[in-house]
Amino acid sequence: MSAGPLQKLVDRLLLRSVLSDEEQQAVLSLPCLEMDLSAKRDLIAIGDRTEASYFVQTGLIGRFSQGRDGVRQIVALHIPGEMADLCLVALPKTSWAFHVLSPSTVLKISHADLAAIGDRYPGIALAFWRDCVADMAVMSEWIFGIARRPAEAKLAHLLCELRCRYKQAGLLTTDDSFTFPVTQMQIAEVLGVTSVHANRTIRSLRERGFAIITGTLVRLLDVPGLIRLADFDASYLHLDERKVSTVA
Amino acid sequence: MSAGPLQKLVDRLLLRSVLSDEEQQAVLSLPCLEMDLSAKRDLIAIGDRTEASYFVQTGLIGRFSQGRDGVRQIVALHIPGEMADLCLVALPKTSWAFHVLSPSTVLKISHADLAAIGDRYPGIALAFWRDCVADMAVMSEWIFGIARRPAEAKLAHLLCELRCRYKQAGLLTTDDSFTFPVTQMQIAEVLGVTSVHANRTIRSLRERGFAIITGTLVRLLDVPGLIRLADFDASYLHLDERKVSTVA
């Protein structure tokens, strides 16, 4: 059988979970709708009661928190191969927003279908849950980083994390570069600094020979140096997990 | 039937999910072990492969991230009535630690049993998942706050959040005080500041008539003022949710 668009979602789940052939088939036959999204568009607004989730095929989606004064903070990034908001299946009323950071194509899958498949196949429900917990682990690390690391280390840590995730997605070139289509202001919104300071930090990493970041591409020049600077340990990403059986 | 110790766990799940009588009974008959924990003790260390979760009955449990240099950051707090680490059922290998912040009594429930009950009752699995997603929403808000709010607003926001959660747990007195047995250093580890600065911030809130924080008790004097100072909006806590049926 030829691999449908949902094969990559199955691959994603298989990263951390064991699914039977029947379960895999069930995921593959989920109804889904391919959508092209233009940048600078809210996929989901704060407080929405949502009814669908989105699997990212290309592009970049960000999860935002926002204060009443309009200050925004990116709380999570979703690169191709990841479900942007699977957790909303369990709790459809969001307290955050999803924003399209660069032109993206996504697969829209209704919560009703996702919930139904989880209801029928406990192993799939657990795989979904597990995916969300892995997300939590990343958020946990971000809290630590934003609170405790200076700006350069924050940026270095972000680059190390993205390198692992893009590598997992098969989107990392051999010379350690990857497409990362964001503005400096969006990087600032991830790191929790101003865009001015993000600019200086980016320049500093460039001048010190660690990495070159343009508006479209990140090129890592000294990965070991970045890892040292960031005190990076990839285990929180749970990407090389020995698969855990669906039922303990 | 008299309410067993697990009744409060059922209550917790019923906060956000609908469970049938049979499902409630299943949760109530989960094997569990009551444990007294002394303070300053790691319940779970970073990188542990865990095999049980803990329902907090009294006391306070914190989730930590930690850098190699020993700097720690509290990433989540768990007060009585909450599951401290339910998410570990789905992903037992932790990238964080759980630490007993003050003498606590907990109910230890094995992951095997929790997974089995979720496997048998999809509605329970969904309720567990939903509980974790609510946790994520809190983390999301913390990321925003740590990144974007000045220290006083951070502290005010924490107090507002704790007020809601203690109220939910039935542990808030009518004059807006609650037992909160932590040191100033631990408050600093939540807010992402040094203990010296936490001290000054606490003093400032006291002198400005917002709240009095001692090592054991928090007493809120001006809740509307705190809400304004923190720009607090409780919806992210998902505490007054209209219950969502187990299957969409």
Add this chain to the structure above:
DNA sequence: CGGCGTATTGATACACATCAATGATTGTGG
């Protein structure tokens, strides 16, 4: 009583924010 974690306070240093201005890009409609 002594010892140790905790709280408090002051002096100083620095990372990052803020304000402001100028280039560089990108996009868009005439």
Add this chain to the structure above:
DNA sequence: CCACAATCATTGATGTGTATCAATACGCCG
């Protein structure tokens, strides 16, 4: 294809919130 606008990147000057260092006082427990 150019002109214009809008967004984004870059840089400097200045201000401020928080860290750091250091000392003292407090409270609890053995």
